Structure formats: C-alpha cells, structure tokens
Amino acid sequence: MPIIVDPDPAVVAQLSAVMPTGSHSVDGTGPLHAWLAHHPTEYAVVLGPGLSLDAALDVAESMRYTRPSTTVVLVRDTIDTDVMYKAMHAGCRDVVRTDDQAQLRGSIDRAQQLWSALHSGDVAAAGGRHGQVITVFSPKGGVGKTTTAVNLALALADKGARKVCLMDLDLAFGDVAITMQLFPTHTIEEAIGGEDAIDFTMVESLLTRHEQSLMVLAAPNLPDARDRITATLVARMMRTLKEQFDYVVVDTCPSFDEQTLQALDETDECVIVATLDVPTLKNVKVALETLDLLDIAQGSRHLVLNRADDAVGLEPDKVEQILGMPIATMIPSSLDIAASTNAGKPIVVSNPNHPASRAFVQLAATLTGEPVGAGEGNDAERRGLWRRNKR
Secondary structure (H helix, E strand, C coil), X not given: CCEEECCCHHHHHHHHCCCCCCCEEECCHHHHHHHHHHCCCCCEEEXXXXXXHHHHHHHHHHHHHHCCCCEEEEEEXXXXXXXXXHHHHHCCCEEEECCCHHHHHHHHHHHHHHHHHHCHXXXXXXXXXXXXXXXXXXXXCCCCHHHHHHHHHHHHHHHHCCCEEEEEECCCCCXXXXXXXXXXXXXXXXXXXXXXHCCHHHHHCCCEEECCCEEEECCCCCHHHHHHCXXXXXXXXXXXXXXXCXXXXXXXXXXXXXXXXXXXXXXXXXXXXXXXXXXXHHHHHHHHHHHHHHCCCCCCEEEEEEEECHHHCCCHHHHHHHHCCCEEEEEECCHHHHHHHHCCCCHHHHCCCCHHHHHHHHHHHHHHCCCXXXXXXXXXXXXXXXXXXXX
C-alpha cells in the first residue's frame, strides 16, 4: 500500500482520503527509510507539502537508484516550472497540487499498474502475506498488562517503520484509548451483528490513529456491549487486521472469557505479564497450565516480569522455577512509567532512553527477530540491560 510522508496530521488526512484502503503514513524521512526496509513491495511514496523541497528531492534522488520501480509522487501547495524541473530531474514520476485529488488518485493508480507490470510475481506473493498477532495476557488485573500492550505496540510501530494496530479486547473496562489520550469516535461495538460483512474497509472506519503512526481499535465505551461481541466477530476482526498490518497487538481482559480464548486461539505470539508477588505468580501458573491443556501458543510464549524490584524478596530465578519458563523481559519499577501514563504519553514515547523503554524495545526486538529503533541505545547496550536486569 502507498505511504504518505508529511508531519502535518491534517495534510495526511486530506491525502489519505483519496488513497487506497490500508495506506500508511509517517511524519518524516527517517521513518520512511525504515518502512521501506521492511516493505520491499511498496509501490508508491507520496511526499507531502509539509516536507521541505530539498528533503523531498533527496528522497526521490536516492530512490531513483535504490528503488527504481517504486513511484515517487511529489505533492506541493503550488507548482511552478522550477519545482517541476527539479522534481523530474530528481526522479519523481508525478508532481501534483495538494488540492488536486483526481490527479493524485490517478498517480497512485498508475504507480500500482507499473509495479504490477514489473513485479507480477511479487504482487501475487504480497497479496498472500499475513502479519502476526501478538496477544498480551495476564490472569490477574493490576499487573501492568495494558501498559505493556501500549508500549509494546509503540515500540513495534517504531514511529511508522512498521504498520501496527493495537486492539483493545478488554471489552468491559478497556483502558487503551485513555492510556494513549485518544478519544475515539468509533469502537469495535459498531461491528456487532456484522460478522458476515467484515472487510478491511469496514474495519478501517472503526480505527483511531495515534500520532506515532499506530492505529487503535478501541473497546466499547460501556461494559454492557461485551456480551454482544461474539467470538466469531473477534476472530474475523483479527484475521482482517492481520491481512493489512505487520503486527496486531491485542490487549485482553484478565480472565478466560470466550472473546479472550478466541484471541488466544488466533495468536502467533503470546506475552504473559506477571509481577513479583505470590498471588499473581499462582494465578499465572494456573493460566499457563490452562493454556497447556488447550494447546494454545505452545512454544510461542514470552514471560514479562513487570515492576521487577529486588526489594520484594523474590528473585527472577525463583520466578522462572515456579512458572517453568524463562523470563523474556524485565520491566523495572519506576514512578516515571505511571507519570507518563497519567500524562497520556507512554514511556516509550515520552522517554525513549528510560530503562523501561529499552526493556519494551528489547521485547519488541525479541518478537520481531530484528533490531527495533526506539530509544537511542545501541544493540550492545540493550543486551547489557538484559544482563543487568537478569542479575
């Protein structure tokens, strides 16, 4: 799908209105290059008017050699002979005015046709590509499950380098939207009764965009909707999102209700959140045994130890012994995490170099199997963080 590069959300919304369903956006050239590295079949890049002409021309010039079959479309508020000459010389295939929706739509259509002609086999393969579902679960409330889901999703999105959707499946008391200071006009509740008509056009209309290029499918506003959301609706919603996003992160409720069980059954990777207290560890132990009985996420579970503090008297090695699985990531105790949540700016966004942020980035890297760019520490520093936490 095409990608829009512009720092102004209003411009992104204006351009997105004429773009194909599922188009992505980033706010600068850094995230653009990261996105292109993960999406070799991208067929169009739209450089918005909020990007300086010099920066836009640099992108076009670079892509002329590195991605010659990807169409670069330059969008400007005004176009004169000088802009046209420089754009074409740099390798832009089209230059359109911001308010010329018909011309932009035509440019994107031609870009797709060109790519299809040059890469018909690649397009067919891309059409069958599916993202991964990562479900965040804990059998006990208050352990930081939503905080983990939100920060993990932001780390995975990496400012737009990957296309990520965060789905709030705590259908009675979901807190994803308020944690991110979002005020959705649409929620999953609006899909009730539409199981047979679910497609991405419908699902996309329910999503809310976060400023970090993350999409959110919010939980219902009132808890009474939970009983009307069927497991079938959950399954079809997740499968539709999986077809369009690189990663779908699902925040669940702290119980094995039918919607959560369905989400767990659809999951590729399961993140289990625990804290260093005996009641929580007992509940997590029972939950793991339940997952074993149901044969869910065997070999794809990742234990996150939240609020990891040596002062409570339980050592990480003891936790691993009790639960019978290794700790994937330890999130240190810090008032900064709560403060950032209360401010509506999750710690990964507000303080990328915080130890908690680096722990979330490490978790994202573990799940993707590749480096994740959030935070400024290098890979050796991140490995060192884990060794320090582990000790």
